[in-house]
Amino acid sequence: MRRVSALFCDLPLAERIERAEARRMADATALARNRPGSAAFVRPVAGGVATFAEAGSPLNKVAGLGFGGVPAADVLDETERAFAAVGCPAQVELAHLADPSIAATLTGRGYRLESFENVLGRDLREPPDRVVPPGIEIRPVGPGESGAWLEASVDGFTQPDTPAEPSAHVFGREVLATALRDLVAAGDVRRYLAVCDGVVAGAASMCVTGGLAQFTGAATLPGHRRRGVQTALLSARLADAAAAGCDLAVVTTAPASKSQQNAQRRGFQVLYTRAVLVKPAE
Known part of the structure; x- marks a missing residue:
């Protein structure tokens, strides 16, 4: 395999990837919202998006957070209430390049670290x-x-x-x-x-x-x-x-x-x- 040039991930590149991921979650969840009796929702959250499709779905999360400022307390309140209303935990996938004060805000509200995932590029x-x-x-x-x-x-x-x-x-x-x-x-x-x-x-x-x-x-x-x-x-x-x-x-x-x-x-x-x-x- 030929040598591949190294990539440097700055904030604009990370934001580009996170925005694309948020759009993908929103577009997929929008389809779930159209089903009869659906409780699905798509909510903007400080440049990211909170999505819920149905109980137990991998689409239930907050994606793209961290590049549109620190979410206001009332926005987080409304987001968490929306998830709680459907019996779903609030799960945030937060890039480590995001504003570090966001992680401090979330942990102060009772969020706990569950796992990590890596984003790779070529x-x-x-x-x-x-x-x-x-x-x-x-x-x-x-x-x-x-x-x-x-x-x-x-x-x-x-x-x-x-x-x-x-x-x-x-x-x-x-x-x-x-x-x-x-x-x-x-x-x-x-x-x-x-x-x-x-x-x-x-x-x-x-x-x-x-x-x-x-x-x-x-x-x-x-x-x-x-x-x-x-x-x-x-x-x-x-x-x-x-x-x-x-x-x-x-x-x-x-x-x-x-x-x-x-x-x-x-x-x-x-x-x-x-x-x-x-x-x-x-």
Whole structure:
């Protein structure tokens, strides 16, 4: 693999990524709001967004906070009441480059650190190499394959490779499937299937917006792991993102996970870390 130029993550770059993530959450949750009897909501919070789709959904969070000033006390009061009204804890994903006084404000309100996640990026201004391990085919999802893509995604996400992988298994299968359907229906999202010896082995997606390619999840079925499926899915999306005119690709992983290791092998580097802060519903 050719050498990839190092990236320096300053505040404008972090803000660009966080704004894109907030828009993605808002657009996906807006679809949930249209369902009969839905309690879903989308609320602005100091440059970020608070979203709730349904009980137990991975879309329930505050994203993009930290680049629009410190949220006022009354705004946080209203946000926390909105989550509490639906029996959901208030979860904030806060970039470490954000104003540090925000973390102090949140911990003072009863938020507790639950975990971390890393945001990695790769410069696409230098064309990436395409890597396809033997016996693996990566192809866009075709007509009639949406069900296969969704099933592979849910199966892979709910069976993490190592304890360090994101705990998607805590989400119910139907709730996770609904969230995935909403995420791929919002914006310019491209879906991929990995096929090994004619059998679906994995799935992935990518959201393209404003020259930024967000790698929005990749899953390998347990029986096909350690064969290079993740490498092939990363490589295919990098090539497609560069062809689409994107200058940057980003992916979020759990620290020290196999996903992070695979991404770094394909030229990604850690840009910043998000702290996941949670306040239980009262």
